[in-house]
Amino acid sequence: MDVKYVGRLQALVMVFLFAVFCPPALAEKKQAPGDKVAEVNGTVITRNDFDKEMAPIKQKLITMGRSLNQSQLLEIESEILENLIKRELLYQASRKNGIKVESAAVNEQFIKLKKRFPTDAEFKTALKRMGVSEEKIKSEIRRRISIQRFGDRQFAQKVDISEAEARAHYDGHPEFFRHSEKVRASHILIKVNSESDEARKAEALQKLENIQRRIKNGEDFSTLARIFSQCPSSARGGDLGNFERGKMVKAFEDVAFSLKPGEVSGIVKTKFGYHLIKVFDKKPATVISYEDIKEKLKNYLKQEKIRKEAGAYLDRMKKTAKVEIFLPNALK
Numbered sequence: 443m444d445v446k447y448v449g450r451l452q453a454l455v456m457v458f459l460f461a462v463f464c465p466p467a468l469a470e471k472k473q474a475p476g477d478k479v480a481e482v483n484g485t486v487i488t489r490n491d492f493d494k495e496m497a498p499i500k501q502k503l504i505t506m507g508r509s510l511n512q513s514q515l516l517e518i519e520s521e522i523l524e525n526l527i528k529r530e531l532l533y534q535a536s537r538k539n540g541i542k543v544e545s546a547a548v549n550e551q552f553i554k555l556k557k558r559f560p561t562d563a564e565f566k567t568a569l570k571r572m573g574v575s576e577e578k579i580k581s582e583i584r585r586r587i588s589i590q591r592f593g594d595r596q597f598a599q600k601v602d603i604s605e606a607e608a609r610a611h612y613d614g615h616p617e618f619f620r621h622s623e624k625v626r627a628s629h630i631l632i633k634v635n636s637e638s639d640e641a642r643k644a645e646a647l648q649k650l651e652n653i654q655r656r657i658k659n660g661e662d663f664s665t666l667a668r669i670f671s672q673c674p675s676s677a678r679g680g681d682l683g684n685f686e687r688g689k690m691v692k693a694f695e696d697v698a699f700s701l702k703p704g705e706v707s708g709i710v711k712t713k714f715g716y717h718l719i720k721v722f723d724k725k726p727a728t729v730i731s732y733e734d735i736k737e738k739l740k741n742y743l744k745q746e747k748i749r750k751e752a753g754a755y756l757d758r759m760k761k762t763a764k765v766e767i768f769l770p771n772a773l774k
Contacts (some may be wrong), residue, residue, distance in 0.1 A: 443645045479492045480768060481766045481767055482531060483765075487526050492523065492526065492602050492701070495522045496522055527645050528756050533585055535592060548587065549580075551583045551586075552583055555579070598744075608736060608740045609744060613738075616729075620728075621725070621729070621735065623725065624686045624725040625684070625723065626685075627685075627722065628664060628667060628679060628682060629680050629682060629719045630673075630717065630718045631716070632646040633714060646715060650709055650718060654708075654718060663679075663720045664679030665679070680720075684723075689713045693711065702721065702724070703724055706719070706720045751765075753772050
């Protein structure tokens, strides 16, 4: 499948992904009696709702080559169901509190979503793949806006972070605002290990010495890394990206941090074998000033306070709501 198409399809799927202030994906097809995972004050959360939330998580795990045991799977299922219930409670609260969503606001979001696809045909194909209609997408958008507006009114507008709070957090957590020294380096690795015999070690060393001579004679480090390095980074010309101390084995990082940008090391031995290291950039340790981070910090603290307020509000709602769970072993 075309990568760009997958990206656009994922954008459409985002309408259905779980977050505290996003609505659940409603089922397009009629559900058979009993095909439900929960009821919230009489409103059914269907198996389709649940499966649409679970699908992207399963796909991500497959992409990462990971699998879950039964206990881990049940934990994720419980979290998904809990989020679906919370969102339904928030939607019901938004309706009860008279939150209105104009068609113009829904259409604006719908058009933005649609514009991620080059043509109407591709957009309709994506809807077909997901098994939903345009009206269902608009319904989801309406629910999302309704919950967002309720959240703004109930929580965001009532929360403020004072200068004193922000400053106290900054002063109390200096480790969050300190950037360690970093280098950007590439390397060429010829592998040997502690179990290699002396002949193999000598052969590896000689091979790297030959590469070293070619570099000294003006050949490009990255090109030689692509040809000879036995590290997966060879595909990137040996580029290891930016790293700070503690991320590499000590013998390697001690040399890397001692080099100036543009310098190539002598031969370095580690448990992986023999290396040549070239440093491209160095960034000294820095501390972000309070003035530079103040606005972002205030926003972060505000979001944390909103999440706490919303969590307490939902806990109170759940105590008076009629919630029935039909998914086996979930939330138990």
